[in-house]
Amino acid sequence: MSNFKRLNVNPCKMCMPIGAAVAFKGIEESMLLMHGSQGCSTYMRRHMSTHYEEPIDIASSSIDEQGTVYGGEENLRQGLKNLIKLYSPKVIGVVTTCLAETIGEDINRIVADFKKANNVKDISIITVPTPGYGGSQFEGYYLTLRKIVEQLGEKSRNKSSRINLVAANLSPAEIREIKRILDLFELEYTILPDISRTLAAPFTENYSKIPAGGTAVSEIKNMGDAAFTIEFGTLVDSSLSTAVYLEDKFGIPAYRLPIPIGLKNTDQLINTLAEISGKKIPLGLTEARGRLIDTMIDSHKYNGAGRAAVFGDPEMIYAVSSICQENGISPVIMATGTDLDIFQRKLKELTADSRDQNLIFSDTDFEEIRNYVNEYDINILLGNSDGAFIEEKDGIPLIRIGFPIHDRVGASRQQNIGYQGSNNLLDQITNQLLALKHDNYREDLYQKFYHSNKRTKSEKEIEELKVGEE
Ligand code: SF4
Structure with a gap:
């Protein structure tokens, strides 16, 4: 703040x-x-x-x-x-x-x-x-x-x-x-x-x-x-x-x-367990990892459209921003209410090669987050249900993750960790971006082509008229 x-x-x-x-x-x-x-x-x-x-x-x-x-x-x-x-x-x-x-x-x-x-x-x-x-x-x-x-x-x-x-x-x-x-x-x-x-x-x-x-x-x-x-x-x-x-x-x-959400973070946990147990990584986990990579390949073509605001607990923000970052979803805003010096540094490191400018806030509130969400064209929110009013007021979909979740059932059954859980979470995010695309593509086409063509045509007509007058 x-x-x-x-x-x-x-x-x-x-x-x-x-x-x-x-x-x-x-x-x-x-x-x-x-x-x-x-x-x-x-x-x-x-x-x-x-x-x-x-x-x-x-x-x-x-x-x-x-x-x-x-x-x-x-x-x-x-x-x-x-x-x-x-x-x-x-x-x-x-x-x-x-x-x-x-x-x-x-x-x-x-x-x-x-x-x-x-x-x-x-x-x-x-x-x-x-x-x-x-x-x-x-x-x-x-x-x-x-x-x-x-x-x-x-x-x-x-x-x-x-x-x-x-x-x-x-x-x-x-x-x-x-x-x-x-x-x-x-x-x-x-x-x-x-x-x-x-x-x-x-x-x-x-x-x-x-x-x-x-x-x-x-x-x-x-x-x-x-x-x-x-x-x-x-x-x-x-x-x-x-x-x-x-x-x-x-x-x-x-x-x-870090919380094992996403490929890199889960790899860190699994490799650590293999090291300290002295055992080979079990086949079931190797296969689950392969399936997660397969999902990443299948969904990457849709995820580039994602501009996310991630908020909640610092540790959860770091993990969720990691899965966004490794799948082409830009975690444009990362914001926590906790006053934490290391938050800036760690999130900056995580997003060092990001294609967008990233905004990192600690000790912030939802009023500030909402202002930037609108200014920076955010199209997906990832965080707890305290951010639901931004979804209601600005029509930006919220995927509910973390604590607390008051307005949906099943928070205690949410499973977003490990290879399998990361797969579930990535599917949810990709599907939400696909839904946005399907819901809005007619309007986008109109804005991009019809509307701009019309302007170009009238500009041309004006120029032709001017030439005629001369
Ligand atoms: S709920 Fe109680 S402990 Fe928490 S901020 Fe309010 S007065 Fe303080």
Whole structure:
């Protein structure tokens, strides 16, 4: 956002605690308690339940006027007691909000006192400072993963051959695809967080307050013994990176990779897995790669018409812009609401040989994005459903990718990663460009030929008249 525009209109981000909520939902038998006013947890629950189409429980310490003035410690203590009684969780995430941080609540001290006073030994209570104004959901998500490992991870004497995989904010179906790929390499692994079942629970007759699945505490404790860590996060600041923490603290080699969307990014993941497993790339993956290349060849003649605006989470923008770039779709605008220095540099590198001028914005909002979308003849939008109003107002189609998606079903079943997922995504983009071509070609022809011929003819006629007059 420019210095002249400090007012955020239609923010292109959500606040830190919602990233924390997604991360904690991928931990087995966990519950989240937001220390702050009640509206924050309602806002998070609303966003997550429409995106995942699942019931989302998030507790709140519900600080009121009195708590705001005199401190919310008593609310937090009582909230923890109620939560333990109602849900019997094994893990509790205590995260802060704007209000709790502004009044200076010391959640580490309050939680330590609570555990001592109530003799809490068999529940892991993890604290994460996530003021809404401290960053976006992107930063809240990665910070929370790191805090979970910092507060639970241990080092034993047993070096293990397992690998850690720190996932980006992907869909449950994409986490299942990652597991399938890891299984093909016969690797033992810990995925953090594992939302594959917790946020896409199969229907059962009996309702469970905490859905089954998620990364087990025992697995997280052993992450310090792993042989390698792979983290989907090339734009994540090292202070928020779990892979960097595990490397610094326990000496575990870190591979920080982009989200595997597109040929190059997926190759990076698959080659890394082949290297660390010491195994040949399985035939199924080689064939899927070949099919993706075949799709790229088949569709490239249509994709050159694509002028895209890509927006959302920085890591997702990087991956989606990569697939655009390698398929001739020009990612003219790449924009995130997260305030991130490295974003400019990484996206500039990615689009260095682009045929168009690329506009890269961090810390921006949808008002600014919309202005440039119209000025730069964008014909396809790629991002979350918060950009849907540009589609409505300006008639530019939006392919919904990332988080959140409120106005369509199936976000938890979206599968855009790996060779197969990239194939799906590329087909969607190409088909949308084809639809645009078919919907508009008569008008385009009229504008290009009939309209310009007519002008030429009348210009000629005027000249002939002039000659006649002379
Ligand atoms: S921005 Fe602050 S007040 Fe608003 S929902 Fe987020 S944490 Fe709560």
